[in-house]
Amino acid sequence: MRNIKLIIEYDGTKYSGWQKQNNALTIQEVVENAIVSITNENINLIGSSRTDAGVHAKGFTANFTTESKIPAQKFREAINSKLPNDIVILKSEEVDINFHSRYHSTGKIYVYTIINRYEPIAIGRDYVYHYKNKLDIELMKRASKYFIGKHDFTSFMKKGSSVKTTVRTITRLDVQKENDKLTITVSADGFLYNMVRIIVGTLIDVGIGKIKPEEIRNILYSKDRTKAGGCAPACGLCLVEVLY
Amino acid sequence: MRNIKLIIEYDGTKYSGWQKQNNALTIQEVVENAIVSITNENINLIGSSRTDAGVHAKGFTANFTTESKIPAQKFREAINSKLPNDIVILKSEEVDINFHSRYHSTGKIYVYTIINRYEPIAIGRDYVYHYKNKLDIELMKRASKYFIGKHDFTSFMKKGSSVKTTVRTITRLDVQKENDKLTITVSADGFLYNMVRIIVGTLIDVGIGKIKPEEIRNILYSKDRTKAGGCAPACGLCLVEVLY
Numbered sequence: 270m271r272n273i274k275l276i277i278e279y280d281g282t283k284y285s286g287w288q289k290q291n292n293a294l295t296i297q298e299v300v301e302n303a304i305v306s307i308t309n310e311n312i313n314l315i316g317s318s319r320t321d322a323g324v325h326a327k328g329f330t331a332n333f334t335t336e337s338k339i340p341a342q343k344f345r346e347a348i349n350s351k352l353p354n355d356i357v358i359l360k361s362e363e364v365d366i367n368f369h370s371r372y373h374s375t376g377k378i379y380v381y382t383i384i385n386r387y388e389p390i391a392i393g394r395d396y397v398y399h400y401k402n403k404l405d406i407e408l409m410k411r412a413s414k415y416f417i418g419k420h421d422f423t424s425f426m427k428k429g430s431s432v433k434t435t436v437r438t439i440t441r442l443d444v445q446k447e448n449d450k451l452t453i454t455v456s457a458d459g460f461l462y463n464m465v466r467i468i469v470g471t472l473i474d475v476g477i478g479k480i481k482p483e484e485i486r487n488i489l490y491s492k493d494r495t496k497a498g499g500c501a502p503a504c505g506l507c508l509v510e511v512l513y
Numbered sequence: 514m515r516n517i518k519l520i521i522e523y524d525g526t527k528y529s530g531w532q533k534q535n536n537a538l539t540i541q542e543v544v545e546n547a548i549v550s551i552t553n554e555n556i557n558l559i560g561s562s563r564t565d566a567g568v569h570a571k572g573f574t575a576n577f578t579t580e581s582k583i584p585a586q587k588f589r590e591a592i593n594s595k596l597p598n599d600i601v602i603l604k605s606e607e608v609d610i611n612f613h614s615r616y617h618s619t620g621k622i623y624v625y626t627i628i629n630r631y632e633p634i635a636i637g638r639d640y641v642y643h644y645k646n647k648l649d650i651e652l653m654k655r656a657s658k659y660f661i662g663k664h665d666f667t668s669f670m671k672k673g674s675s676v677k678t679t680v681r682t683i684t685r686l687d688v689q690k691e692n693d694k695l696t697i698t699v700s701a702d703g704f705l706y707n708m709v710r711i712i713v714g715t716l717i718d719v720g721i722g723k724i725k726p727e728e729i730r731n732i733l734y735s736k737d738r739t740k741a742g743g744c745a746p747a748c749g750l751c752l753v754e755v756l757y
Contacts, residue, residue: 278632278634278635278636279635279636280636280637280638325636327636345632349633354633354635355635355638357632357633357634357635358632359632360632388522388589388601388602388603389593389598389601390522390601391522391523391524391601392522392523392524392569392571392640393524393637394524394598394599396637507636
């Protein structure tokens, strides 16, 4: 029995997220079926996280155990040959039999992309959030500093989510601008449900002057979801790396 | 009677190019229909060029004459409200009644994007050409110099195309690399049919060592299409600006 780790890139546009569901197409199901068609085994593909419908990934990780004799590195091409063109295995390798994509993850890096211009965007529209009102990048940068560190992120979690702890540590939150493209990079030891998208929605409220940068501190203290901004659309979000 | 100039962005993936055709969906037809539904006039939308099926644009230009009383700048939003989300009017303005998008163009700038890595690409795959064999960027940069200037580009035109002259002047041909993304920017006073895509196909042959950089000169002199490289796929090509 061997444990195979995969690094996966996917365009989440057409999918109802990673996690298998009845009556909805998911990335987990498509990749699992591809592996099953190669190994003829029952496969349980363990994903590093549950990305939402429409969220993309450049470095999602997953693992599965197999009795197959296929060399670990060969799984990449074998699985790719069975996948649609919006899902790609970037790497396959053998890992310790105890490795678990979700439990052993020590952190994740997400990037959220906003196109900030009045006119809608046609090219690449599935991978960005088009926001037409002018955003003040300097205010957003100032606000981003308040998120860094270990905090209770209850205000930045979808209400009603069940988790053991709502404390997470953000190690990096960068807001960068290149022409009309804003890139928000967030690195943390873990993320609550919708956390990145609510942080982005709140930074947008800061960018339009609705929330002051220094108010972020009180929003965190309040542990009240209604104090934070909205949940930014899924299409702008991309999981770029899972850390171990 | 007023003459309205439009700047248009489009994702060409689903379309059979710009130019109207029977039994095929084209960008010209979709934009014309949108304008007709606003003005209730017969509209003849003149495009700056005929982009091929699958080619994209960030700055295509077109113009039409109208008796409508809609302020020129208001056409942008009015037309956008009637367009699918893969076509966007970026700007609408009144221009001289004699202005003609195609005849008056003094040049165009195209960008061709290659993702040069072994693994296929899922995110943004409709906007790039995935090329898996390693390309030597330095050789490609050296080769690009030979294209600059006024030349007969018969070797770089789809065979059988009918044009008055096959002489064009390339003012810029830059090959840039950022991680696994290669960007080839070409500026010229005009382009022959498939010219950018054949130049790119030839630069790829240079990048894999099949053609030497200094051979470009002889390929130009030969006026023989078979001496140049293949025609790179449409999806990697984007018309970024039409000059006047």
